[in-house]
Amino acid sequence: MLQYLIILxxxxxxxxxxxxxxPLSFPSPMGEGVLIPLEVLxxxxxxAMKENLNIQFVYPEEALPVEYxxxxxxxxxxxxxxxxxxxxxxxxVLTEWQTTDVESVQNATCIISxxxxxxxxxIERVKSLLNKVARLNIVLTDIxxxxxxxxxxxxxxxxxxxxxxxxxxxxxxxxxLNLLTDRLLLTQMxxxxxxxxxxxxAPNGKFYLCPAFYYDDPSQNAGSLADGLNIKNRQxxxxxxxxxxxxxxxxxxxxxxxxxxYLTLDxxxxxxxxxxxxxxxxxxxxxxxxxxxxxxxHMSNTHEIPEINYLDPFNNYQQWK
Amino acid sequence: MEIRKTVGKVTPEERTEIQTLxxxxxxxxxxxxxxxxxxxxxxxxxxxxxGETSTKFQAWWDAMAKKYxxxxxxxxxxxxxxxxxDISLVVK
Amino acid sequence: MKEMIKENTILWKDxxxxxxxxxxxxxxxxxxxxxxxxxxxxxxxxxWEEAKEAIDYILGHEEEFQEESVxxxxxxxxxxxxxxxxDKICDYLKTEMYRRNHHWFNSYRFSFSTNGINYHTEKVxxxxxxxxxxxxxxxxIDGTQRKHDLNRIxxxxxxxxxIQPKPEEEQGSxxxxxxxxxxxxxxxxxxxTKVTISSADIPYIKESVLxxxxxxxxxxxxxxxxxxxxxxxxxxxxxxxxxxLADAIIDGRLYEEYACSFFQEHIGKPMDHEHDNQNWCGxxxxxxxxxxxxxxxxxxxxxxxxxxxxxWIIGNVHDGIDKNxxxxxxxxxxxxxxxxxxxxxxxxxxxxxxxxxxxxxxxxHTVYQRATAICKMHKAxxxxxxxxxxxxxxxxxxxxxEEQKRKSNxxxxxx
Numbered sequence: 001m002l003q004y005l006i007i008l009x010x011x012x013x014x015x016x017x018x019x020x021x022x023p024l025s026f027p028s029p030m031g032e033g034v035l036i037p038l039e040v041l042x043x044x045x046x047x048a049m050k051e052n053l054n055i056q057f058v059y060p061e062e063a064l065p066v067e068y069x070x071x072x073x074x075x076x077x078x079x080x081x082x083x084x085x086x087x088x089x090x091x092x093v094l095t096e097w098q099t100t101d102v103e104s105v106q107n108a109t110c111i112i113s114x115x116x117x118x119x120x121x122x123i124e125r126v127k128s129l130l131n132k133v134a135r136l137n138i139v140l141t142d143i144x145x146x147x148x149x150x151x152x153x154x155x156x157x158x159x160x161x162x163x164x165x166x167x168x169x170x171x172x173x174x175x176x177l178n179l180l181t182d183r184l185l186l187t188q189m190x191x192x193x194x195x196x197x198x199x200x201x202a203p204n205g206k207f208y209l210c211p212a213f214y215y216d217d218p219s220q221n222a223g224s225l226a227d228g229l230n231i232k233n234r235q236x237x238x239x240x241x242x243x244x245x246x247x248x249x250x251x252x253x254x255x256x257x258x259x260x261x262y263l264t265l266d267x268x269x270x271x272x273x274x275x276x277x278x279x280x281x282x283x284x285x286x287x288x289x290x291x292x293x294x295x296x297x298h299m300s301n302t303h304e305i306p307e308i309n310y311l312d313p314f315n316n317y318q319q320w321k
Numbered sequence: 322m323e324i325r326k327t328v329g330k331v332t333p334e335e336r337t338e339i340q341t342l343x344x345x346x347x348x349x350x351x352x353x354x355x356x357x358x359x360x361x362x363x364x365x366x367x368x369x370x371x372g373e374t375s376t377k378f379q380a381w382w383d384a385m386a387k388k389y390x391x392x393x394x395x396x397x398x399x400x401x402x403x404x405x406x407d408i409s410l411v412v413k
Numbered sequence: 414m415k416e417m418i419k420e421n422t423i424l425w426k427d428x429x430x431x432x433x434x435x436x437x438x439x440x441x442x443x444x445x446x447x448x449x450x451x452x453x454x455x456x457x458x459x460x461w462e463e464a465k466e467a468i469d470y471i472l473g474h475e476e477e478f479q480e481e482s483v484x485x486x487x488x489x490x491x492x493x494x495x496x497x498x499x500d501k502i503c504d505y506l507k508t509e510m511y512r513r514n515h516h517w518f519n520s521y522r523f524s525f526s527t528n529g530i531n532y533h534t535e536k537v538x539x540x541x542x543x544x545x546x547x548x549x550x551x552x553x554i555d556g557t558q559r560k561h562d563l564n565r566i567x568x569x570x571x572x573x574x575x576i577q578p579k580p581e582e583e584q585g586s587x588x589x590x591x592x593x594x595x596x597x598x599x600x601x602x603x604x605x606t607k608v609t610i611s612s613a614d615i616p617y618i619k620e621s622v623l624x625x626x627x628x629x630x631x632x633x634x635x636x637x638x639x640x641x642x643x644x645x646x647x648x649x650x651x652x653x654x655x656x657x658l659a660d661a662i663i664d665g666r667l668y669e670e671y672a673c674s675f676f677q678e679h680i681g682k683p684m685d686h687e688h689d690n691q692n693w694c695g696x697x698x699x700x701x702x703x704x705x706x707x708x709x710x711x712x713x714x715x716x717x718x719x720x721x722x723x724x725w726i727i728g729n730v731h732d733g734i735d736k737n738x739x740x741x742x743x744x745x746x747x748x749x750x751x752x753x754x755x756x757x758x759x760x761x762x763x764x765x766x767x768x769x770x771x772x773x774x775x776x777x778h779t780v781y782q783r784a785t786a787i788c789k790m791h792k793a794x795x796x797x798x799x800x801x802x803x804x805x806x807x808x809x810x811x812x813x814x815e816e817q818k819r820k821s822n823x824x825x826x827x828x
Contacts, residue, residue, distance in 0.1 A: 232776040232777045233775070233776050233777045233779060233781075233782055236777070236779055236781050236782070241749055241781070243744040243745070243746060243749055244740070244744055261778065263737045263738075264737045264738060264740045264741055265725060265738055265741065265778060266740075266741035266778070266779050266780060266781065267777070267778075267779065268741070268749075268779070268781055269740045269741040269744060270740075271737045271740070272736065272737055272740070273737075314740060314743075314744070317743070317744055341519050341520070344519050344520050344521075345518070345519045347546040347547065348507070348510075348511070348518055348519065348521070348547070350546070351507065351543065351544055351546060351547060352507050352508070352511055354543055355504050355507065355508070355543075356508065363508065363511065363512060366511075367511070
């Protein structure tokens with residue numbers, strides 16, 4: 001059931017997930033006007049109201065004209081903003097590592113997109129962030145390039161982050177880090193829900209399963225405000241139609257259907273890379289929980305995570321079938 | 322006129338053993354049509370292999386005949402059905 | 414009692430063999446009207462270099478191909494148009510499997526689906542003689558001349574440019590194929606033929622199957638095309654044809670020696686969503702390689718087979734197989750790709766699908782949307798199939814009863 005409408009306020013709205021926006025890589029249907037037309041914005045809001053959807057506005061770096069602000073404020077919503085527009089942000093997207101030091105991250109929910117290499121190079125900044133933010137979402141941008149030889153490296157990286165979390169927890173601040181603490185709190189899959197619980201409205205007035213599909217190829221839309229929402233094969237975006245994922249307990253995995261479509265060519269099937277990365281995180285969460293227990297640190301509503309002997313559930317598929 | 326009579330059965334494992342040897346024998350025979358003596362390395366390997374495979378093939382029938390004591394007649398042959406593991410006595 | 418009924422042959426090493434298909438050419442002498450290969454052409458012929466590279470990759474990665482047996486399959490267009498290349502490929506395969514001590518040397522077949530036109534030629538015959546113990550060759554003949562020539566017509570020079578011949582210019586291929594049937598059956602006595610049924614063929618099903626039997630072909634593997642080609646009323650006509658065929662087979666006692674895949678005892682039953690949940694099609698377990706050295710999950714995913722979707726390429730002979738692109742195939746099950754109506758269908762068993770057609774007809778880029786164009790034809794088949802088995806079993810039962818009665822009367826007399 002749809003619950004959220006993501007509205008990209010601009011062709012250059014900040015990326016808060018795996019994809020990279022390519023504002024100049026395709027001609028804007030509105031010519032030079034990269035901002036969402038006001039009429040489209042209004043119609044999008046009305047659509048959300050009629051469908052009982054929560055709106056998440058995704059902002060660009062540039063400030064919006066005042067008339068836009070008025071329309072946006074006419075409805076309850078969440079603001080996903082880049083650092084340049086940090087004021088009143090519900091979710092702050094850190095676009096440069098330097099911005100991690102600014103005051104506005106204090107007790108904020110922040111997102112940082114980075115490759116594993118970038119994360120490793122900036123690990124001190126990440127540690128510093130963990131001491132300030134309420135929640136940090138790290139989005140890996142190089143999942144597709146992950147190779148099995150790098151499993152150990154990623155495990156080590158997560159171990160470093162896990163140790164950093166322990167240090168923060170010791171101060172009494174129970175900061176959340178998506179890669180390590182989400183799995184502690186979840187008892188079922190918490191995927192991104194693109195096309196299932198969430199749909200995206202782009203500045204061209206068309207719907208997309210998520211922003212990545214829009215930036216990847218604007219022709220792959222899922223209907224429009226004018227013609228209505230049209231998500232084809234929607235059942236295949238749901239967990240119960242994902243043969244590998246419906247058995248999986250890496251609950252924190254975003255199960256990115258855009259990456260699926262790109263790497264396995266089928267939206268309901270995750271790649272080996274996505275599965276292995278999610279399971280390394282799952283197992284690192286398990287280790288974190290053990291460390292917390294050993295040190296007498298408690299986070300409410302955590303759950304035991306059983307030990308498993310695989311990193312890619314595809315390898316167990318024949319048993320689950 | 323061919324007379325065919327089922328005279329026994331082997332286990333699936335025994336069947337697999339003779340089927341593999343049968344397939345290998347056929348493979349070697351057809352390979353022999355395209356490998357000539359100029360290809361020293363493969364030719365020598367092939368000749369040796371054909372001898373060894375034939376020996377193993379015959380040894381299987383000898384061992385099974387001894388084990389199961391199938392009915393036999395002069396001028397008759399035993400045949401195996403790879404699907405059913407049945408052994409037939411065939412007189413042509 | 415059931416020993417009196419000939420059943421369709423189980424495929425060689427069914428379920429334990431890897432099928433590897435070389436698309437040696439996209440050319441064919443014929444232009445069959447129901448052919449799913451929309452992109453046939455004379456240009457895309459496999460080179461020896463590309464074939465060799467594919468073989469070297471496959472045999473060089475034995476750990477990725479653990480199946481006990483292999484079927485090296487050759488397809489076109491018409492594969493025997495490239496008999497010189499095929500002969501070279503097969504010689505190389507035999508030599509290399511042996512030289513590398515590859516486990517497949519002990520268990521392989523060379524398989525061909527041919528239109529039969531070149532079957533008698535010296536080169537093809539020499540190839541058959543050389544590889545006879547490892548060959549499986551199927552010649553496609555659709556039935557009577559009337560039925561065969563309805564669809565299986567010779568290609569005309571204009572067709573490559575998109576110019577279709579007028580009906581009076583169409584030339585059927587029946588005579589060019591049927592002359593090779595006796596030689597084929599002499600060389601492969603148990604061989605079966607494959608018949609494809611499209612809408613226009615329905616009125617000729619009965620006469621065609623009986624005709625094939627009369628040619629000495631004891632196994633007729635016949636199926637309806639999966640594409641959405643069916644018209645209103647086709648199912649009734651189909652059911653009528655199959656019922657008449659059932660009568661002819663049973664009344665003529667043909668069931669003792671001949672098999673027709675339309676009649677299967679265990680089809681047309683509901684299926685359990687947990688225990689009967691396996692996929693129908695083998696796409697993904699197979700491998701196909703084309704002239705450009707691209708790998709596909711089966712030939713139906715190569716571009717020349719697809720009407721409306723891009724090719725589903727899973728790798729190439731240089732970089733190998735991208736296993737990610739095989740994952741959707743290897744996790745397919747019946748229910749996930751089926752709509753509720755199919756899952757709960759009371760006559761579900763035996764209802765087939767082609768993964769390639771599912772993909773081609775799907776609303777999105779997926780192999781998880783089952784095409785259902787065949788639904789009403791399957792239901793019609795099930796009705797005729799039920800009729801066939803009810804009639805046959807009753808006949809055999811009565812025969813059995815008569816036999817018992819005769820024996821028992823005999824005993825009484827003895828007393």
